[in-house]
Amino acid sequence: MLLKNKKVAIIGAGPVGLTMAILLQQKDIDVTVYERDKNSQARIWGGTLDLHKNSGQEALKKADLLQTYYDLALPMGITFATEKSTVLSTRKPTVENQHDNPEINRNILRTMLLKSLKDDTVVWDRKLIEIKTENDKWLLHFENQPAAAADVVIVANGGMSKARSYVSDSKIEETGTFIIQGDIDKPEINCPEFFQLCNGNRLMTAHQGNLLVANPSNNGALSYGIIFKTPEEWTASISLDFQNIQNVSEFLLERFSDWDERYKKLIRSTSFFVGLPTRKFPLDQPWKNNRPLPITLVGDAAHLMPPFAGQGVNTGLIDALVLSDNLTNGEYETIESAINDYEQKMFIYAGEAQSESEKNEIEMRNPDFSFQTLIL
Template sequence: MILTDKKVAIIGAGPVGLTLARLLQQKGVDVSVYERDKDATARVWGGTLDLHQHSGQLAMQRAGLLEQYFAKSIPMGVIIADYNANVLMTKEVTSVREHANPEINRNDLRQMLLHSLQPNTVLWNRQCVDLEMQEGKWLLKFEGKPAETADLVICANGGMSKVRSFVTDAEVTDTGTFIIQADVQQPELRSPEFYRLCNGYRLMAAHEGNLLVANPKNGDLLSYGVIFKKPEDLKSIDFTDTAAVTEFLSERFKGWDAHFMELFSATSSYVSLTTKVLPLDKPWKAERPLPITLVGDAAHLMPPFAGEGVNTGLLDAVILSENLTGNQFRSIDDAICDYEDQMFVYARAAQKASLENELQMRERDFSFDQLIK
């Protein structure tokens, strides 16, 4: 095996980095994961994830974790509602499709993956600030922590990776859409009417360029996101001020039914983000000082409007791990090159679908039933 007696460093303990570590450890590879979060209890913010059969679920199957994923995930139907809180369409979960793409809480997924790894695989509170070459190895430098060495570095530290420049000069660009993510604690008590409207389903509603997607079963939270074309005056809003954001949303969604106003008023916290993309429109650097590559959002950040982001990254983990631990390649560089050739094809297709959906969703006459078939 080309990784015999080699040390692999994975930067980032998201779903892709942890899954890749699991796949490599199963083949006896010496691997460490370096994560900037303080410890394993740090909350991973965001809605649930649905893993697709031929990418995310394939990775779980190869990692020996598919049954655990099914046990921790929830098959969910979809309700399409209008801004008056009238249900327009309901997509049920059938017995045939209950394992098609069930939703899993991000924190549950992280804990499942962490428990699958050997003790001390993940080194926490490691913010990687730089890489350099030292005597034929990578020297990983961390903020306030001792440096580490590795023969191969795999960057899985998200779309805003600081060490991606060793692989590509591509830069992240805004796609023009703004998302506000939010949580409601004890939704059955704090927003009972909206909670009943969801009826255990994911709920989607759109009107005149304002979109709302809610999941009432994100652990013990109701999580939702509102989506709209990025306006010019967002800098005036303090998104750490819950009351101010609630007021902003209530005004922006003025005219929507009281169910939605109740939801905003019950919200306990908000996080805002502008959707971004890392274009795959030019080849990555062929000449690299030592073996290094990218996976997940660090490689192909895309908007979240086709559900492909994490799934594309988990497919990265499958292909790269198989290339590195099989017998078909003579060197680490050859294995990486083949992975990247494959990844450019399927990741470009995923980005294209995500961007097309994004443009469609920003139209003022958009309805979610155009996407939910």
């Protein structure tokens, strides 16, 4: 076996890193996951995730967790509405499609994955600051914590990883779209009119270049995102202070000035905003082939993409499925050749996912885009 008597380090305890660890542990591989969060109770902020039947769910099936995912996730319909709160169409889950891509809270997903790992597989409070080679080993340096050694490193800690430079020189690119996300606890109390408009479904509205996507059932909270083309005056720096709730709220209320009052109450009820430009790692240049020791990238660290096709985490879970199989199936003579085959396959399927996301992004931020047009 390629990884016999080898120590594998996975950087990042997101869905991809944890699934990768589970799949390796199934084959009795010595693997440790290093995560910057202080502990397993650290809240992961953000909307729910939906794992697709032919990608993310395949990885969970291999990890013997597919039924557990179904038990914990929530099949959700979609309500398409206008900016005046007129419901255009509603799509409800059916018995036949309820398992196609049910939504799961990020913290619930992490807990599910952690329960499938051996105790102490994840080492918390490990913010990676540097990675070096020493005595034919990778030496991982963490902020205010002791270093750790490994034979193989799998980087799964997102687009800002310190270890990416050993694998790729590609630079992160902004794609021209901005997303402002908000959470509202107890939405049935704090924004009841909008909560009722959702009617238990995800809600989508598009009007004059503003796209709103909301999920009223994110483990007791309502999570939403407002998506729009990045203003030209933000090219140098974002002109919003996301520590200033009133500043962000006033900006959004101006953009939503001709929307129904229900949307405005949603914004006014939000006590915490996060804003981020959408970014990607281009896959149009080869990765380095002179790496000193085995190392590769998975998930967002490999192929960061905007969330406009729902492919990000699903593509990352395919990474975990393909790479873990390559490293344990006995078909490759070296770790490097197993990694190289994974990367060649990944460039193809991740490139296709990026293209789909890019196409949707261009369409959705068009001022003339309307769900009414799609439905009709």
